[in-house]
Amino acid sequence: MLPILLISALVIALIAIWRAGPERAVLAVVLPVMMLWPYGTGWKFKGVELDIMDAVALPVAVALVFKYARRWRYSIADLLVFFYCFSTLLSNWNAGGQSAGLALGTAMAFSCFPPYIIGRVAVERPGLRVALVKRYAFLAFVISILSLYEYRMEWNFFRVWSDKLFHNTSHLILQLRWGYGRIAGPYGHAILAGCILLSALLFAIWLATEGLWGKKFRNLAFLPGRKSMYIVLGLMAGVWMTQSRGPWMSGAFGILLILAARARNQKRALRNVIIASVLLMTVFYTLLNRYTNINRSPSNIDQENAQYRRMLVINYMPEVKRGGMLGYGLHFHTVDGQVSIDNEYLNLALTQGYLGLGIFTLLILITGGRLVRTIATSRDRTETSFALCLLAVFVTIVLSIATVYLGFQTFTLFFLITGWAQELQPARALATASEPAVAYGPVRFAFRRVWS
DSSP states (O other): OHHHHHHHHHHHHHHHHHHHOHHHHIIIIIHHHHHHSOTTOOEEETTEEEOHHHHHHHHHHHHHHHHHGGGOOOOHHHHHHHHHHHHHHHHHHHHHOHHHHHHHHHHHHHHHHHHHHHHHHTTTSTTHHHHHHHHHHHHHHHHHHHTHHHHHHOOOHHHHHHHHHHSOOTTOOOEEETTEEEOOTTSSSHHHHHHHHHHHHHHHHHHHHTTOSOSSOTTOTTSSSOHHHHHHHHHHHHHHHHTOHHHHHHHHHHHHHHHHHTSSSHHHHHHHHHHHHHHHHHHHHHHHHHHTOTTSOOSSHHHHHHHHHHHHHHHHHHHHHHHTTTTTTTOOOOOTTOOOOOOHHHHHHHHTHHHHHHHHHHHHHHHHHHHHHHHHHOOOHHHHHHHHHHHHHHHHHHHHTTSSOOOHHHHHHHHHHHHHHTTOOGGGTTOOTTSOSOOOSOSOOGGGGTTO
C-alpha cells in the first residue's frame, strides 16, 4: 500500500506543479500534507525511508530550483545546510560503512533541502507569504479542534488510523499529564505538537493585528464575533492541551514581541520586553536548577522527567568526548539505561559529533542573526512585526529541542524558517490577502479552495 500512496502523492504533486506552478503547489499540496499527515509512515527503499511528505515536497523543490536558478543568491546558510547533510553522511559512513552513510545522508538531504528551498525561493513571492501563514494557521486550528477528543478521552485519531493502515505507530505515543492526554495530533510528540501549534498561534495573532483574516468564516457567517477570534482561541486551546511548558513559556515571549511591534513607541516596548524576559529567565533558571537537582528524590513524574534530562547530559558527556568530531552515527552506546535522548543538541553530539553540532549551531546563529538584522533595519511596522513573529517561532523551536528531539513536522518547520529568513523582502511583504496568492499558472486547479 505504501508504494501506491507514494506514487499517488507524487502524481498529485506533479499535476499541481504542471497546472498551477510550484508556488501554488506549496499551498495546495505540500502544506496540507505537512500539517495533516503523520510523518513516520514511510516506505524504505535501498535503506532510504521515503515518506508522503518527501513525495510531494521533492518535486516542488526541484521545480522551484529550475524556475529560479538564475535568480538564486548564494548565502552562508546554503553551505551550512549542505554540510549539515554531508556531516550525517560522514558520521554514519565512519560508524556503519558506505551503505549506511549514503542511505542516511540521502535521507537527511531529502528532509532538509525541500523545506529550505521552499523557504528560500517561494514563500516571499508576491502575495504568497500571507496566503501561506493563513493556511498554516487554519490547518493547525483544525487539528486543535480535532484534538479535543484526544485531550479528554486519551484517544489519538491519527494513531488509530495510522495503526490500521501502516502498523507503524511507535512515534505516536500518548502521554498523560495532570489527568488528561497530552495531545500530539499527527505531530509525533506533545512537545513537537506544542511547537507547531504555537507557531500557528503566533502567525494567527500577527494576521489578526494586521487585519488580514477577514471578518467571517466563508460558510459560517452567522457566528457572532470575528473569524480571527475563533482561530486564535482555538489555537490557544491547542497549545494548552499539549501541556508542554517549554512552548508555553516561549509562546508568552513571542506574543509579547508581536504586540510590542505594534506599540506607538516600538523601540521602548521591545526593550522593555527583552529586559523583562531576561529577568524572568534568570529567575526561571534558578528555580529549574533546584527542581532538577539530582540529589533530591522526585515528588512526581514531571520532576522525575526533568531530572532524567539533566542526567542525560551528565551521563553522556564522556561518550560525546570519546565520539570526537564525527560521533557514533546511529549506534552510540547506551549509558545507565537512558535509551531516549530527549535533547537534540546532545543527540547531534552523539550521532554526528562536534562537526554536526557545530554546523547546526552556526545555522541557528546565522538564521537568528538574519532575523534580528531584518528587525533592526526595517522601517515598516508590518515587516518588523512579521520578522519578530518568525524570530519567536524560531526561538521556540531552538529552546524546545533542548528537551526533545528535532523531528517530524518541527524539523520541516525549522528548515523552512531557516530558508525563509534569508529571503525576507520588505518591499514584497505588504501584499494582502485580497491579492492573488501567486500570479503564476492558471487558477482553475482543483485543489485551490479545499483548505481555505
